[in-house]
């Protein structure tokens with residue numbers, strides 16, 4: 001009988017620290033995972049992916065499964081994050097782009113006019129079927145470790161499409177947003193559909209939480225964020241309203257935007273290292289005074305994984321302590337694992353955080 005039970009029936013995630021913390025409950029330990037835990041820092045990743053281009057690996061269910069599992073096996077983290085990339089749904093839909101090693105996503109024909117927006121393809125669920133298949137394989141392997149699905153938020157995707165690649169200043173993006181608002185709104189509307197479809201496919205396949213990465217939103221003023229970005233991120237979250245799983249929202253340099261990002265519909269807000277978690281919690285509380293106590297994720301500076309063990313431990317203790325002032329805390333970095341990070345340090349940080357009782361307030 002049990003052999004034919006659906007996979008979901010065989011996974012008991014009711015006590016999973018990540019999900020308990022995300023719901024504002026009291027987890028058995030401080031949950032910890034690392035943005036970009038899969039990939040570059042792991043020798044087994046380089047060995048396994050050798051010869052396969054990044055985006056090809058992201059659209060191969062078995063590779064997705066294996067690479068997603070690698071950091072879970074090695075570090076004992078409290079969540080797996082799907083091995084994919086924010087540009088995967090764009091590529092799957094037919095946008096001509098690639099991920100150039102050491103650079104990031106590069107778009108062959110940047111989107112800079114209303115005609116370019118009109119030419120952008122839509123995403124069908126079938127085009128990302130390998131991602132759903134990868135999720136299916138993972139649910140069989142992960143046991144009681146939750147799987148986080150993700151997508152890039154409309155603004156961050158728009159920046160790559162408009163700039164044509166990674167950008168320090170996002171100047172073409174901001175210029176288009178302010179000079180041609182109709183084109184901007186059409187583009188963001190289209191990207192909202194793509195991100196929503198990509199996430200809904202992952203949810204239907206069984207992911208246990210989702211994270212919407214608006215990595216570069218911190219480049220905007222709160223005023224521009226509210227007018228030109230928030231409605232679209234909110235629409236992505238609204239498209240998941242019936243999913244019944246936690247929704248995490250993250251960006252870099254977003255100290256001034258945290259309240260607005262919560263208002264977009266996030267259950268958990270990621271915080272980079274620029275502001276302490278207790279201050280982040282205050283800002284999140286102020287954005288929804290009658291709402292549930294805010295849950296935060298973060299916020300160790302990824303560069304500190306290169307510091308001496310005593311410095312690193314002191315920093316972790318401070319972060320966990322400041323995290324106690326929120327309604328829940330999921331330990332993470334303030335941004336992704338940097339290349340050349342020693343994976344053994346990531347394992348030690350995981351163990352150290354697990355050794356800090358969530359109840360042992362100082």
Ligand SMILES: Cc1c2[nH]c(c1CCC(=O)O)Cc1[nH]c(c(CCC(=O)O)c1C)Cc1[nH]c(c(CCC(=O)O)c1C)Cc1[nH]c(c(C)c1CCC(=O)O)C2
Nearest residue numbers: 035036037038039083084085086101102103104213215336
């Ligand atoms: C902005 C962004 C991108 N991709 C992503 C974001 C949002 C998160 C963030 O702000 O860091 C999200 C992402 N990309 C990747 C993951 C995997 C899951 C995980 O977190 O472990 C996730 C969550 C794999 C990847 N995405 C990429 C790699 C490296 C590719 C390789 O191995 O050659 C991996 C493992 C490539 C990529 N893709 C992107 C960049 C900036 C890069 C790095 C370029 C480089 O420095 O090499 C775009």
